Amino acid sequence: MRFTLKDYQTTAVGTILTTLGYAREDWHGRQRRTAFALSSTTGSGKTVIAATVIEALLHGSDEFNVEPDPSAVVLWVSKDPALNAQTKSRFIECADRIPAGDLVLLDKTYSEESLQTGTVYFINPDKLRDRADFVKHTDTxxxxxxxxxxxxxxxxxxxxxxxxxxxxxxxxxxxxxxxxIVQKIINGNGVNPAVPIVWGISATVKRFDEAMTKADAFTKEKNVVIDPKDVQDSGLLKNALTLDIPDEDGDFSTTMVRDATLDFVEICEAWDAYCDEQGIDRVVPLLVAQIPNKSAGERDTEKGLKEEDEIIHLVLETIRKHWPDMPADCVAHVLGDRATIEVGAYEIPKVAPQDVQHDHRIRVLLAKDAVSTGWDCPRAEVLVSLRPANDDTYVTQLLGRMVRTPLAQETSVERLNAASCYLPYFDKQTAKIVAEEIMGMREPRSGERGAAVSKVMLKPVTLQRNHDVPDEVFRLIRDLPSFRKPAAAPRPIKRILKAAQALAQDELVANADHLAHEAMFDVLDSIISANLDDVEAQTKLIMTADIRRILVERGKGEASDSTDTRDADAATVDDALRHLKRILTSSVVNRYLGRNIQVAINDAYEEGDPTAVDITAIRARVAALAFIDANVQKRVEDAADSLTRLWLTTKENGIASLPDSRKPTYEAILEMAREPERDVVEIKTDERVDSVDTDMNPLPAEKKHLLSTAEGDYPLEQKMAKNRWERATIKYEQSLGTLEGWYRNPSTAGKHSLRIAHKSGESWKSVQPDFVFVHLVDGELRPSIIDPHGAHLGDSAPKLKALAEYADEYGEEFDRIIAVGIEKDGILQGLDLKSSKIRRAVYESPADSDSIKRLYEEHGTKYTIIPEEI
Structure with missing residues (x-):
């Protein structure tokens, strides 16, 4: 696999491979058929996940600890041949161990008796219709x-x-x-059998689940579901969508095309500047102009074509007028019912949707329906849709195609982390519905979430560093104790190898890969030296094989048996080595073997007998490490972890100065930790937020936030504006008269957040307290954490305990740490977590909601009165 998977993708791949392994056993063991699905939002990398799974299925994977399945045949079914071609290209791009020749677009030319193992076949249902050639016998x-x-x-x-x-x-x-036809493939067509294993992939699997539940031949297994929040946090999706709609009734199509073009030109300039600054390949943005479908009665008429051509000509003329540098041949279309279109001075070729992403000559794309389901084009930055407002559900789905990030990561320029959509035929109510569906504030009517972005903006403003807040406040908040949560399944050896590769590539540590391996080899050498007798005993067992012979003689009622001891062959030693590779990785074991063999060869040459080297014995001796009682895995992982942390700490400044394109690599390395590791709170230098709610009403704004408009205002996002507790908290802290600055801590556990890693059961979680306020206390800047979070909420107990543990460890660095949990008669009650007595009460309290409420009632004190105007 050429790509480094995100954590959620790695988890999904492992779960899918496990499900497929059990499904294979059930099919061959008892003819039991299995169905399940991967459910994930648009832009989550479902194809990359699938490619990784199939590559491991066909060729095995050390990372996922699976052997290749020599019986595997994969049939990939998609509704559109263009999507199949796009998927095949994507597989070739990312799954480097699957030969291109093993990816076959299946059609009527296929004449074998059955499908071949080790091969991925792509088919679409239209090739299997009743009169299609592929379902008929022919001479060939x-x-x-x-x-x-x-x-x-x-x-x-x-x-x-x-x-x-x-x-x-x-x-x-x-x-x-x-x-x-799809159901006939799955369930059989009445004559032929149902398939043994069905793996569905979709953003919405409800219909699939219902169909498979009704299919008596199948056992429906639990779906693999990816949380949209994990996708958003990964950097694969843009942070925001801007929806630009008219403020009043009228025809604003030309105006909106103009505004979209001006925005597009600005985006192009911003990407050019960013790529030059970062020293990376140029991102070539795309402007998508979506025209309406012809009416049912005029689809094939001359009048219908003429009207459509007039719309196209108007759109292109408007774009050209406001983009003086528009190249002559930069327009293409994906209109399924048209060939090359000639309007005015424009000759517009038809292209396949899957070719648009990589054809950088195309800067303006005319589309209808072909860029909705399955279309993958991360460079699509601006959309202007001339479809009527009653197509809002369709546009909601289309917007999911606009939110992929061109670099598969967040940039340091906030404007480049958002996509723009111009919707001249939308009204306020329609825009409200679309915005709330995308942000998850209401259930989508289509049943499919078209995009997973954290915010949709209707009238965005740009926030920058607030010059009314002293620099010391920024530095103080940046350096507060913040800890990222460890990986769910930490792999210290994989982590050091990845860190070594990155640090060497960025010329921060010379010979890092060699140093990493040598550090682990030193541990293995010391283990062998300290456990020599055990190693030799296990080596002898590996080098011999006990063969049991059973003899039955005619006339005797019982069989006799005997055991012979024979020398093991290379395959036996390989089996033993495989155990060690699973705990120490193939890289470490193979390199350690190579070093030991080379040392033995050198020693043999010095002694004058180069033929004396027994390579099988050396391999068996290394394999013996897997079977001795010496905590081999832990000791090697400890050494790897120690060196990784040393490198990351000493090279922190060098890593911070790297271009954005390298940052995700180190973020991934940091997130592979097995214990919480301290990190800084990276405060954004600019941010785009909305200034109105989804009803287009102005949002309330507050002063002294670290980021603000040029006027010093911080618009409260819609959820915060409706949250009485949070607004009361801000008002109270401002009323104290000593506030120097405050920070609305992002709720997601990212680099911009103050994070508190804590153990919840057997897994690690992360708490992000809502607010950090900095006051001038006795002439000194002192931070306070105030976290209004209802005691009735399901996560109140673990969050409260995490805050208490944090206060235990770092309370001296804060003026106050207060958890606000209940409201009585308009008064907010809080727990002072700097009090050891209250922390003890938190630790001793049961975790149920009623107990937490009693905790606030018995130990809470008045925090503030909620103002009547809120």
Whole structure:
């Protein structure tokens, strides 16, 4: 795999491989069929996840501890041949261990009796319609698709894994009794058998789940579900969408196309400047102009084409007028019912949707429906949609195609972390619905969440460093004790190897890879030296194999047996080594073997007998480390962890000065820790936020926040504006007269947050307290954490305990640490967590909601009165 997976992707791959492993055993063991789905939002990298799974399935994976399945045949089903071609290209791009020749677009030219193992086949249902050639016998093809599929399923040496892309498609029959083609593949067509394993992939799997639950032949397993928040936090999606709609009724299409063009030109200039500054390949933004469908009665008429051409000509002329440098050949279209379009001076070629991303000549794309489901084009930065307002559900889905980040990471320029959408035929109510659906404030009517962004802006403003706040306040908050949570499944050895590669690439540590391996080799050498007798005993066991012979003689009622001891062969030693590779990685074990063999060869040459080297014995001696009682894994991991932390600490300044393109690599390394590690709070230098709510009403604003408009205002986001407790907290802290600055701590556990890592059961969690206020106390700047969080909420107990533990350790650095949990008669009650007595009460309190409420009632004190105007 050429790509480094995000944490949520790694988790999903491991779970899917486990599910497929059990499904394979169930099929061959008891003919039990399995169905499940991967459910994840648009932009989460579902294809990358699938490619990683299939690569491991076909070729094995040390990282996921799976052996290759020699029986595997993969059938990838998608509704559109263009999507299949796009998926195949994506597989070639990221799954480097799958030969391109093993990725086959299946069609009527296929004439084999069955599908072949080790191969991924792509098919779309249109090729299997009743009159299609692929379902007929011909002179050159003696097997129909259905017979090929049946022969593959019936072959005991093959395991057919069917992957259904966009799994909600093809699962809805026109009638309750009629099956779609996709359902015939899955369930059998009445003559041929059902497939053994079905893996669906979709942002919305409800329809798939319902269909598979009704299918008696299948056992429905638990779906693999990816939290949209994890996707948003990963940097794969933009932080925000801007929806620009008219303030009043009227035809604003030309105005909106103009505004979209001006915005597009600004985005192009911003990307050019950013790429030059970062020293990276140029990002080439794309402007998408979505035109309306022709009416049902005029789809193929001359009048319909003429009207459509007039719209296209008007759009392009408006774009050219406001983009003087517009290249002559930069326009293309993906209109399914048109060939090359000639309007005015424009000759507009038709392109396949999957080709748009990599064809940088295309800067303006004319589209209708082809850029909705499945379209992948991260360089699409600006959309202007001339579709009517009653198509708002469709546009909501389309917006999901606009939120991918071109570099698969967040940039340091906030403007480049947002996409812009101009919607001249939308009204306020429609915009409100679209915005709230995308932000998860209401359930989508379509059943499909088209995008997963944290905010949708209708009238954005830019926040920058607030010059009314002293520099010391920024530095104080930046350096507060903040700890990122450890990885769910930490792998210190993989972490040091990744760190070594990155540090060497960035010329921060010379020979880092060699140093990393040598540090672990020193540990292995010391373990062998200290446990020599055990190592030799295990080596002897590995080097010999006990063969049991059972003899039955005619006339005797009982069998006799004997055991012979023979020398083990290379395969036996390989089996033993495989155990060590699983705990120490193939890289470390292979390199350690290579070093030991080379040392033995050198010693043999010095002694004048180079043939005396027994490589099998050396391999067995190393393999013995897996079977001795010496905490081999922990000791090697401890050494790896120690060196990684040393490098990250001593090279912190060098890492901080690297371009943005390198930052995600180190973020991933930091997030692979097995214990909480301290980090700084990286306060943004600029941020775009909305100035109105979804009803287009101005949002309330407050002063002295670290980031503000030029006028010193910080607009409160809609959720905060409606939160009485949070607004009362801000008002109270400002009323004290000593406030020098404050920070609304982001709720996500990212680099911009003050994070408190804590253990919850067996897993690590992260708490982000809501507010940090800095007051001037006796002439000294002192920070305070104020966290209004209702005691009735499900996470109140672990969050309160985490804050108490944090206060235990770092309370001296704060003026106050107060958890606000209940409201009585308009008064907010808080717990003073700097009090050891109250912390003890928190630790001793049961974790249920009623106990936490009693804790506030018995130990809480008045924090503030909620003002009547809030």
């Amino acid at each position: 093809r003696h097997f129909t698709f259905w017979e090929i599929l049946a022969n593959t399923i019936k072959d005991p040496d093959k395991t057919l894994y069917m992957v259904l892309d966009e799994a909600h498609e093809g699962m809805k029959s026109p009638t309750s009794t009629e099956q779609t």
